Amino acid sequence: MRLPCPICGERDRREFYYAGHAVALERPGEGAGAKAWDDYVHNRENPCGETRDLWFHESGCGAWLVVTRDTASHAVLSAVLAEEAAR
Amino acid sequence: MGELTAQSPMDGMMPTRIGGVALREVDLGALTLVMPYRGADDALSGALEAGHGLRWPDAGRMTGTTERGVMWFGRTQALLIGVEPGEGLSVHAALVDQSDAWAAVEIEGDRAAEALARLTPVDLRTGVFGVGHTARTEVAHMAASLTRTGEATFLLMVFRAFSRTLVHELGTALEGVAVRAAR
Ligand SMILES: [Zn+2]
Numbered sequence: 561m562r563l564p565c566p567i568c569g570e571r572d573r574r575e576f577y578y579a580g581h582a583v584a585l586e587r588p589g590e591g592a593g594a595k596a597w598d599d600y601v602h603n604r605e606n607p608c609g610e611t612r613d614l615w616f617h618e619s620g621c622g623a624w625l626v627v628t629r630d631t632a633s634h635a636v637l638s639a640v641l642a643e644e645a646a647r
Numbered sequence: 648m649g650e651l652t653a654q655s656p657m658d659g660m661m662p663t664r665i666g667g668v669a670l671r672e673v674d675l676g677a678l679t680l681v682m683p684y685r686g687a688d689d690a691l692s693g694a695l696e697a698g699h700g701l702r703w704p705d706a707g708r709m710t711g712t713t714e715r716g717v718m719w720f721g722r723t724q725a726l727l728i729g730v731e732p733g734e735g736l737s738v739h740a741a742l743v744d745q746s747d748a749w750a751a752v753e754i755e756g757d758r759a760a761e762a763l764a765r766l767t768p769v770d771l772r773t774g775v776f777g778v779g780h781t782a783r784t785e786v787a788h789m790a791a792s793l794t795r796t797g798e799a800t801f802l803l804m805v806f807r808a809f810s811r812t813l814v815h816e817l818g819t820a821l822e823g824v825a826v827r828a829a830r
Contacts, residue, residue, distance in 0.1 A: 572768030
């Protein structure tokens with residue numbers, strides 16, 4: 561598996577640390593209820609198909625990425641910097 | 648206090664040649680990690696050019712030489728090599744002296760890339776990783792910086808504490824490649 565880091569180009573999976581679904585970028589707003597926080601902290605989908613994950617280019621440039629990939633076909637569809645995706 | 652003698656990270660541990668590939672520990676001199684403040688990229692680049700005549704590198708590239716240059720070193724980071732940073736830089740960037748933190752070795756020979764390919768996942772073919780290209784990656788599971796400084800020459804850097812491991816891993820890879828070639 562190779563991930564297309566927007567900074568480094570296509571790089572081997574070994575250089576990356578996987579950090580789960582990109583829902584972590586969607587922090588609940590002020591006053592959000594316990595349900596929203598429960599979902600944000602604990603609950604994750606387990607999709608068969610397209611998913612967006614956070615990956616850390618740990619041994620490479622040190623950027624956090626949002627990678628879109630397909631869990632059924634294993635195709636890696638795209639990667640963007642998390643700092644841009646979170647804007 | 649007695650006379651203190653500086654010791655290089657590899658201090659004679661690295662063989663000078665294995666299977667036709669030359670190895671040379673390199674003293675890079677002053678090493679400063681330069682991290683521009685948010686929005687200060689252009690100002691820093693200007694200060695670097697005005698103060699030192701060096702250009703800020705694009706991602707994955709190096710400007711100048713390994714004796715006096717700037718090596719891309721990660722997202723919004725570069726390593727200033729062989730130059731004491733002038734006053735003008737600290738206005739625009741955080742500077743960290745890392746002069747004694749890295750062990751550096753130059754690896755030169757036709758089979759250098761083949762041996763390195765056993766240790767790192769980076770695609771080292773010249774069409775992808777040409778002269779002046781640099782990467783942060785892992786080499787034998789160690790955090791590393793790898794730069795192609797010539798057609799068949801690489802500069803490899805790891806944390807100083809990993810010097811002995813690097814000597815061992817490079818030796819094993821080079822010997823393996825040499826044995827295979829001799830068959
Ligand atoms: Zn990267």
